[in-house]
Amino acid sequence: xxxxxxxxxxxxxxxxxxxxEVIDSAGFKLDLLENYKNKEDLIAAVADxxxxxxxxxxxxxxxxDTASRLKIVIRAGAGYDNIDIESCTAHKVVAMNTPGQNANxxxxxxxxxxxxxxxxGFNGKSGSELRGKSIGIHAFxxxxxxxxxxxxxxxxxxxxxxxxxxxxxxxxxxIKVLKRAEEMYRICHFISxxxxxxxxxxxxxxxxxxxxxxxxxxxxxxxxxxxxxxNGLLKVFEERPDLVYLSDVEPDCKAVFxxxxxxxxxxxxxxxxxxxxxxxxxxxxxxxxxIVDYFINGNETFRVNK
Ligand code: 3PG
Numbered sequence: 280x281x282x283x284x285x286x287x288x289x290x291x292x293x294x295x296x297x298x299x300e301v302i303d304s305a306g307f308k309l310d311l312l313e314n315y316k317n318k319e320d321l322i323a324a325v326a327d328x329x330x331x332x333x334x335x336x337x338x339x340x341x342x343x344d345t346a347s348r349l350k351i352v353i354r355a356g357a358g359y360d361n362i363d364i365e366s367c368t369a370h371k372v373v374a375m376n377t378p379g380q381n382a383n384x385x386x387x388x389x390x391x392x393x394x395x396x397x398x399x400g401f402n403g404k405s406g407s408e409l410r411g412k413s414i415g416i417h418a419f420x421x422x423x424x425x426x427x428x429x430x431x432x433x434x435x436x437x438x439x440x441x442x443x444x445x446x447x448x449x450x451x452x453x454i455k456v457l458k459r460a461e462e463m464y465r466i467c468h469f470i471s472x473x474x475x476x477x478x479x480x481x482x483x484x485x486x487x488x489x490x491x492x493x494x495x496x497x498x499x500x501x502x503x504x505x506x507x508x509x510n511g512l513l514k515v516f517e518e519r520p521d522l523v524y525l526s527d528v529e530p531d532c533k534a535v536f537x538x539x540x541x542x543x544x545x546x547x548x549x550x551x552x553x554x555x556x557x558x559x560x561x562x563x564x565x566x567x568x569x570i571v572d573y574f575i576n577g578n579e580t581f582r583v584n585k
Contacts, residue, residue, distance in 0.1 A: 485511030
């Protein structure tokens with residue numbers, strides 16, 4: 280049984296060796312395609328693979344068409360918007376993710392970006408503090424929960440909005456639940472986005488919500504750039520010199536930011552949220568275990584294309 284680990288942004292070596300141990304001890308073979316630059320490399324490597332593990336790598340219909348032996352693809356991470364789920368189903372390929380495994384790394388990045396920004400990038404001038412400020416968490420999944428816990432540690436006032444999570448489950452975290460997104464944006468000086476990207480959330484955060492934030496306002500996006508309506512964001516930026524945007528990763532309109540909004544943004548060139556050794560080990564080993572458990576026991580617990 281050949282398992283291909285294809286990562287355009289490689290895992291830490293310690294994570295890969297832990298994954299290899301899991302796969303070797305099941306009697307399977309692990310092949311690596313790391314830091315590849317074009318889709319042709321993935322298409323060639325997947326041709327004789329029985330299982331595939333990826334990160335944000337694009338698993339398109341074209342990839343699946345070539346992978347005639349493929350039975351399962353695992354997104355070692357949370358968001359599976361990079362996988363053509365319908366094509367997986369059409370090709371009778373099981374698709375899974377590893378929810379929660381890299382959540383802490385993403386939550387910590389939220390605070391790393393906020394602190395760096397409010398301290399002026401450590402430029403020698405006086406900055407500001409998080410204590411006593413309000414933060415709104417938009418979507419209360421694995422990352423949102425950890426952001427809430429860390430924010431409480433900073434003595435921030437914490438709010439959350441998530442129409443898909445029962446209010447009682449959010450209240451357990453000792454934070455305030457809001458029934459409407461607009462209410463939260465009106466109250467919070469910091470808003471942290473944790474929505475998955477899908478057809479319902481595409482460009483869902485735009486002018487209407489962002490312009491409601493009190494001054495000064497900081498929007499932090501460690502989810503996906505596609506959930507932002509960039510035209511709406513740029514419009515608020517033109518109107519509101521107090522607005523700051525921190526994003527993991529760069530928006531498509533990054534050139535406009537560079538030209539017009541110096542000092543009011545921070546963008547990572549490559550998605551860095553899950554890029555810690557711990558997150559790589561957690562997500563990578565979970566993916567390896569899930570693939571072995573699927574082939575040996577037929578376990579489909581984390582299947583997303585039911
Ligand atoms: C995720 O969805 O798990 C995170 O965005 C991390 O993505 P990455 O594995 O491509 O860094």
